[in-house]
Amino acid sequence: MTPMPRHTPQGSGVRCGGWCALAGLLLYGTASAVSLTGQVRDAVTGAPLAGATVVALQAPAESVHTDTQGRFTLSLPALPAAIGARAPGYRQASMPVQAGSATARLVLQPFQPHAVYLSVYGIGSAALRDAALVLRERTTINALVIDTKGDRGMTPYRSAARDAIGASAQVGDGAPQATDLGERLAALHRQGWYLIARIVVFKDEPLARAHPEWSVRDAAGNPWHDREGLQWIDPFVQAAWSHNLDVAEEAARLGFDEIQFDYVRFPDASDVRLRAPNTREARVAAITGFLRAARRRLDPYNVYVAADIFGYVCWNLDDTQIGQQIEQLGIPLDYISPMLYPSGFTWGLPGCRRPTDDPGQIVARSLEEAKRRTGLPGARFRPWLQAFRDYAFDHKEFGAEQIRAQTRAADQAGSNGWMLWNPRNQYDAQALPQR
Numbered sequence: 001m002t003p004m005p006r007h008t009p010q011g012s013g014v015r016c017g018g019w020c021a022l023a024g025l026l027l028y029g030t031a032s033a034v035s036l037t038g039q040v041r042d043a044v045t046g047a048p049l050a051g052a053t054v055v056a057l058q059a060p061a062e063s064v065h066t067d068t069q070g071r072f073t074l075s076l077p078a079l080p081a082a083i084g085a086r087a088p089g090y091r092q093a094s095m096p097v098q099a100g101s102a103t104a105r106l107v108l109q110p111f112q113p114h115a116v117y118l119s120v121y122g123i124g125s126a127a128l129r130d131a132a133l134v135l136r137e138r139t140t141i142n143a144l145v146i147d148t149k150g151d152r153g154m155t156p157y158r159s160a161a162r163d164a165i166g167a168s169a170q171v172g173d174g175a176p177q178a179t180d181l182g183e184r185l186a187a188l189h190r191q192g193w194y195l196i197a198r199i200v201v202f203k204d205e206p207l208a209r210a211h212p213e214w215s216v217r218d219a220a221g222n223p224w225h226d227r228e229g230l231q232w233i234d235p236f237v238q239a240a241w242s243h244n245l246d247v248a249e250e251a252a253r254l255g256f257d258e259i260q261f262d263y264v265r266f267p268d269a270s271d272v273r274l275r276a277p278n279t280r281e282a283r284v285a286a287i288t289g290f291l292r293a294a295r296r297r298l299d300p301y302n303v304y305v306a307a308d309i310f311g312y313v314c315w316n317l318d319d320t321q322i323g324q325q326i327e328q329l330g331i332p333l334d335y336i337s338p339m340l341y342p343s344g345f346t347w348g349l350p351g352c353r354r355p356t357d358d359p360g361q362i363v364a365r366s367l368e369e370a371k372r373r374t375g376l377p378g379a380r381f382r383p384w385l386q387a388f389r390d391y392a393f394d395h396k397e398f399g400a401e402q403i404r405a406q407t408r409a410a411d412q413a414g415s416n417g418w419m420l421w422n423p424r425n426q427y428d429a430q431a432l433p434q435r
Contacts, residue, residue, distance in 0.1 A: 036074040036097065040066050040085045043107040052087035052108065053334075055299045056080035057094055063299045084302030088334050089379035089416050091194070092257065092302050112417035113143035113194045113382065114407075114433070120147045120156040122425035124178055132427065136193075139432040143194035145260065145419055148251045149244075150198075152230065153206035157181040157254075161246035166210035185255045196258040196306070196419075197251035201244050201290070203263040205230045214240050217273040224272050232267050235286045235323065236275035244290075245297045252301035259298055260306040260337065264290065265322040283323035291332035306335035308384065311344050311362075314370040330376050335416060340366050340406070341386040343393065356393045359386065360405035367413040378414025385410065387420040387427060400431040407433050 040052040048070025055063035059080045066072045074083065079097060086092035090108035116135065122128040123146050135141040149155050154169045155162055156178050162168045178184060185195055208215040208223065208231035216232040218224040223231050233240045248259045266274075266283050276282050295305050309324045319325040329336050342355035342362045349355070355362045367381055374380075385406040389397050403420070410418040420427065 034076050034079050036076065036080075036083065038072060038106070039070045040072070040087070041070055041105070041107045042090075043109040046107075049087050049090075049108060052085050052090075053299075054083060054085045055302055057082040057084050057302055058300050060300070086302055086304060086334070088304075088377075092304065094302055111194065113196070113419070114140045114417050115143035115145050115194070115196060115419040116141055116387075116425075116427050117145045117198070117419065117421050118147065118425050119423070120150045120154045123147065123156045123181075123184075125425075128425045132425065133188075133191075135427060135429055135432065136191075138429050139434055141427075141432060142192065143196060143417070143419075144188070145196040145198050146256075147200075148197040148254075148256075149200050149204075149247050151200050151203060151228075151263075153200070153204045155247075159247060159250060161243065161250055162206070164246075165207065165243050167204070167206040167243075169206040182254045189255065194258075195256045196260050197248070197254075197256040198260050198262055199244065199248055199251065200262050201264045202233045202235050202240070202266070203230060204233050204240075207233055207240065207243065211240075216267060219271050219273065221273065224267070224269070226267060226269075234274050235266055235290065236282075241290050241293055245294055248294060249297060249301070252298055252303045256303060258304035258306055258335070259294070260308065260335075261291070261294065262308040264307050265310075265324050268320075268322055270321070280319050280321075280325075283321075284319050284325045284328055287323035288325075288328045288332060291329070295332050304334040305332070306337055306382070307333055308337045308339055311338050311340045311366060314338050314340075314366045314373070315349070326370060326373055330374050330380065334380070335382050336370070336374075336376075336380060337382050337384055337419065338366060338370060339384040339421075341384065341421070342402075342406075343386060343388075343390045346392055354393055356390045356396065356402070358405075359398075359402050360409040363406045363409035364413055367410065367415060371413075379416045381413075381415045382417050382419060383410055383415060384419050384421050387422040387431075388424075398431075399428070403431050404433060 040049045042049055050066055050068045052066045053063050054072045056076055061076050064072050064074055082094055082096050084094035085106060087108055091111045093106055093108055095106050116132050118132055214233050214237045216224040216234050225231055251259055298305055310320055313320050313324045313326050340363045342359040345355040345362055352358055352361050386398050387403055407418055
């Protein structure tokens with residue numbers, strides 16, 4: 001049985017996760033429509049939260065944003081069972097809605113995720129999973145990024161969405177399958193973990209095999225393969241958007257706090273054939289269009305929506321030829337997650353030609369450039385940081401000195417936490433920031 005969403009009504013009430021929400025809730029309306037008014041505040045300072053998102057849970061209604069005083073009005077066709085609120089830099093919260101008037105207070109708790117990554121193998125392996133969970137005892141790690149559709153299109157659970165489209169790959173290559181992922185996530189929530197579902201979007205070999213008409217083609221019209229020999233889906237194919245949103249909705253129902261889209265871009269190759277003209281404007285419209293659709297689909301679950309971007313996207317004035325134009329990402333996304341791995345900055349930055357010698361500088365300068373380009377505050381960014389051996393410069397291990405230089409730079413930039421990437425899912429507690 002598919003578990004109920006963590007922020008969805010169950011029985012007579014809704015989990016608020018220990019938070020309250022909405023100050024001064026008033027209900028009024030006619031027989032054909034109702035309006036809900038209220039206010040969202042910071043749980044620590046009591047200050048009103050401007051720009052928070054408020055939505056009727058599990059209802060086909062548009063979300064709204066609070067004004068400068070944290071106030072909002074939701075106009076709805078009928079009284080919802082519950083409403084939810086979220087704002088970058090905070091834990092989301094939800095509350096039941098009772099008939100008549102109410103005077104409940106809903107406030108959001110400040111929160112900064114410090115996350116490590118678990119692949120489809122990592123979440124299914126007791127050894128890797130337990131090694132990640134024990135990090136919470138000694139370090140500041142309090143969040144997990146978990147593959148729900150990984151780089152090779154595999155899911156760590158039996159996905160109805162993947163089954164329906166003929167792209168199931170949940171146990172391929174020996175990957176263990178979690179038959180109780182929803183229950184496992186609920187247990188992690190009880191321990192206080194913040195859970196992020198990573199969904200690889202357009203790099204999808206199983207989906208390309210199931211629907212070859214959706215795949216990216218080479219100049220000769222044959223299926224195009226990347227350096228790993230994997231096929232991609234053409235981001236102009238909106239039927240593929242719908243499928244990935246089905247997978248994202250499954251993740252929301254399983255109980256994840258945040259849905260993070262990776263490989264939400266065009267392949268970085270010039271010799272490919274696509275459904276539409278391969279222009280900057282068309283690419284950007286496709287990527288932002290998908291992310292806007294994701295936000296609309298996921299709003300009723302009150303989950304955060306995030307996307308990973310190339311590190312150089314913070315610097316390049318164009319879309320980096322892949323459809324990622326940083327100035328266009330603030331509207332559809334709660335969080336923007338640049339991959340600020342020093343090894344990925346192959347050409348360095350002005351005044352820093354060997355990024356692995358000064359990893360903190362790469363993180364600090366890139367985040368400052370991203371904030372300047374977008375006009376967004378640091379809380380709208382959560383970077384990926386390097387916790388793996390360098391592959392581009394001197395091939396040294398990234399240990400405590402390099403990792404802490406990155407995390408310190410991200411914290412000083414005011415980002416909403418950070419995430420550590422290690423493809424082997426191996427993290428040394430001694431190298432991580434300590435409690």
